[in-house]
Amino acid sequence: MSDSFPSAAPPIVELHRITRHFGRKVALDDVSLTIPRGGVFGLIGGNGAGKTTLIKHVLGLFKAQSGTVRVFGLDPIENAVGVLGRIGYLSEERDLPDWMRVSELIRYTQAFYPAWDPRYAEELREAFDLDPLTKVRNLSRGQRARAGLLVALAHRPDLLVLDEPSSGLDPVVRRDILGAIIRTIAEEGRTVLFSSHLLDEVERVADRVAMIHQGRILMSASMDEIHDTHRRVTLRFEGPLPAAPSLVGSLSASGQGAEWTYLCGGESLQLRRAAEALGAKVVDEAALSLDEVFLNRVSR
Structure with missing residues (x-):
C-alpha cells in the first residue's frame, strides 16, 4: 500500500454511538467508528458479530435507532x-438478476451511474474471464462473485464496500477479488471497507482494522500499530516455576518450568523492561498475527 494512505482528508465514514436492536438482541452496542479516506479498512469479527448490520447503516439500509451516521459528510438516508x-457494494449473497446475461447486467447497472467507465468495465470483464452472453443464473459461484465485483468497481466508486466477498469461494477467485481491491487502491487512491471473518485475508490487504464482537468495537488501529503493540514473548527464568508470573500487558501465558x-x-521495550523486573531473560520475541490478536481480545 502507498505510504500516503490514509490521507489527511476528512474521514469518509463516521459512526457515532450507534445502537441497534432486533427485538431483544443487541446487534450494535454504542458503536463509534471512523474510517479514513484512502486505503483498505478491514472490519473483522465472527458470524453474528454485527459486521453486516454496521455496513447496512453505512449504506442507508438501516436507520440508526440512536446515534449518527455520516458518509462523505452526509446522512446516507436523507441523502441517499x-x-x-x-459507493460500490458487493455482498456475501451476490444478489444479481438471474435472467440477465452478463452484457445486459453491465448495461443495466451502467444506467444508474453517470461516472460509469465502459472501457474499465470491459477490462474487468476480460480479466475476470466472464462470457458476455452467459446468463447470470448459469454462472458458477466464483463467476457470480466476479460479476458482482465488476459492477461494483466499474463506476470507480469513492468507497467500495465488500461484505464477506470471498465467503465460500475457491482460492483462485479469492485471489482475484483481493487483487482487484489492491489495484483499485494502489492506482486510484480510493477507499475500501472490507468485512470478513477470514482474518488472514484481511491482514494481507488492510491498512487499518476494526475488531467487532457481540456488537461492540474491541479495538480500531492501523495494521502497523497492531503488529508493533502485540507480541509473543518467551521468557526464561532463573529456575522452574509452578505457574507463569504476572507480566504487565499479558493477554495469555503458556509453558512450564523455567x-x-x-x-x-x-511496546517491545516496555515488555523487555517488565521482563527484567521479574528477573527473566527474553529468549524469543515476534509480532502476533491478526488472528492471534483477535482471539485473545475476544477471550478477554
Whole structure:
C-alpha cells in the first residue's frame, strides 16, 4: 500500500454511538467508528458479530435507532442519491438478476451511474474471464462473485464496500477479488471497507482494522500499530516455576518450568523492561498475527 494512505482528508465514514436492536438482541452496542479516506479498512469479527448490520447503516439500509451516521459528510438516508452514487457494494449473497446475461447486467447497472467507465468495465470483464452472453443464473459461484465485483468497481466508486466477498469461494477467485481491491487502491487512491471473518485475508490487504464482537468495537488501529503493540514473548527464568508470573500487558501465558511464553499487548521495550523486573531473560520475541490478536481480545 502507498505510504500516503490514509490521507489527511476528512474521514469518509463516521459512526457515532450507534445502537441497534432486533427485538431483544443487541446487534450494535454504542458503536463509534471512523474510517479514513484512502486505503483498505478491514472490519473483522465472527458470524453474528454485527459486521453486516454496521455496513447496512453505512449504506442507508438501516436507520440508526440512536446515534449518527455520516458518509462523505452526509446522512446516507436523507441523502441517499448523493451517497449511494459514490459507493460500490458487493455482498456475501451476490444478489444479481438471474435472467440477465452478463452484457445486459453491465448495461443495466451502467444506467444508474453517470461516472460509469465502459472501457474499465470491459477490462474487468476480460480479466475476470466472464462470457458476455452467459446468463447470470448459469454462472458458477466464483463467476457470480466476479460479476458482482465488476459492477461494483466499474463506476470507480469513492468507497467500495465488500461484505464477506470471498465467503465460500475457491482460492483462485479469492485471489482475484483481493487483487482487484489492491489495484483499485494502489492506482486510484480510493477507499475500501472490507468485512470478513477470514482474518488472514484481511491482514494481507488492510491498512487499518476494526475488531467487532457481540456488537461492540474491541479495538480500531492501523495494521502497523497492531503488529508493533502485540507480541509473543518467551521468557526464561532463573529456575522452574509452578505457574507463569504476572507480566504487565499479558493477554495469555503458556509453558512450564523455567520457560514461559506470553501473548502481550504493549511496546517491545516496555515488555523487555517488565521482563527484567521479574528477573527473566527474553529468549524469543515476534509480532502476533491478526488472528492471534483477535482471539485473545475476544477471550478477554
